[in-house]
Amino acid sequence: MELNAAPIGVFDSGYGGLTVLKELEKAMPGYDYLYLGDNARAPYGTRSFDTVYEYTLQAVKWLFDKGCPLVILACNTASARALRSIQQNDLSGMDPSKRVLGVIRPTAEIAGKFTNTGSIGILGTEGTVTSHSYILELQKFFPEVKVYQEACPMWVPLVENHEHDKPGADYFVRQHIDRLTQQCADIDAIFLACTHYPLLLDKIMRYIPEGMQVFSQGSIVADSLKQYLERHPEIQSRLSTGSNCYFTTTDRAETFDRQAAVFYGKSVASHRIELL
Numbered sequence: 169m170e171l172n173a174a175p176i177g178v179f180d181s182g183y184g185g186l187t188v189l190k191e192l193e194k195a196m197p198g199y200d201y202l203y204l205g206d207n208a209r210a211p212y213g214t215r216s217f218d219t220v221y222e223y224t225l226q227a228v229k230w231l232f233d234k235g236c237p238l239v240i241l242a243c244n245t246a247s248a249r250a251l252r253s254i255q256q257n258d259l260s261g262m263d264p265s266k267r268v269l270g271v272i273r274p275t276a277e278i279a280g281k282f283t284n285t286g287s288i289g290i291l292g293t294e295g296t297v298t299s300h301s302y303i304l305e306l307q308k309f310f311p312e313v314k315v316y317q318e319a320c321p322m323w324v325p326l327v328e329n330h331e332h333d334k335p336g337a338d339y340f341v342r343q344h345i346d347r348l349t350q351q352c353a354d355i356d357a358i359f360l361a362c363t364h365y366p367l368l369l370d371k372i373m374r375y376i377p378e379g380m381q382v383f384s385q386g387s388i389v390a391d392s393l394k395q396y397l398e399r400h401p402e403i404q405s406r407l408s409t410g411s412n413c414y415f416t417t418t419d420r421a422e423t424f425d426r427q428a429a430v431f432y433g434k435s436v437a438s439h440r441i442e443l444l
């Protein structure tokens with residue numbers, strides 16, 4: 169696959185990053201984008217740190233090779249388990265003029281502004297929760313805020329098997345919300361720390377206590393990236409602006425295209441690639 173462009177690379181272990189891509193296009197419609205879903209090796213949420221790092225690094229290298237000056241890890245697990253190592257240890261050897269950003273820091277930078285009680289809830293995959301990345305990042309910006317986490321291992325399979333809007337999903341949604349709110353009765357803001365979870369938002373809103381707010385990451389990440397590019401014209405000037413969006417997957421393109429429409433909101437035409 170050859171591109172005559174310098175798109176913003178958007179990487180996810182599967183489909184969830186499409187909810188971020190959709191918001192990026194809405195906030196910054198003029199840019200070119202190249203999406204890569206590592207569907208053949210998804211999900212990442214239960215994999216080891218070393219495996220997630222290895223897979224994510226392969227994806228970043230591939231996106232760099234395709235001309236992306238900037239790559240967004242639109243995957244909480246990859247952001248939690250691989251981003252720091254790539255930024256600190258690998259980027260200088262690949263191309264120090266390029267950038268790799270994640271989805272956790274943009275969320276942490278603003279999360280404390282949305283709580284009146286000083287207690288925040290995080291719903292995420294096992295990998296994201298056990299990394300404690302949200303706790304560590306939020307402490308940098310809002311040291312007074314207390315963070316409570318709950319891993320929701322069934323939520324991604326529910327979404328990817330199109331069961332997220334079925335009655336059977338209610339049990340698992342309510343179970344994890346109850347477990348989170350039982351940790352602290354003062355939680356008044358919940359952040360969905362997985363890009364699959366916005367598809368469960370209607371059910372989540374059904375079971376949260378009255379007065380509690382729920383935030384998805386797509387618009388947060390998009391606003392943050394827009395501000396980042398304004399602060400870094402040396403990166404912004406290298407990005408192509410053809411308003412094109414390209415889709416790639418490590419699994420069957422036909423399957424990706426069918427599933428992607430659920431997350432992206434419209435049809436796509438992807439190409440299958442291999443990561444080494």
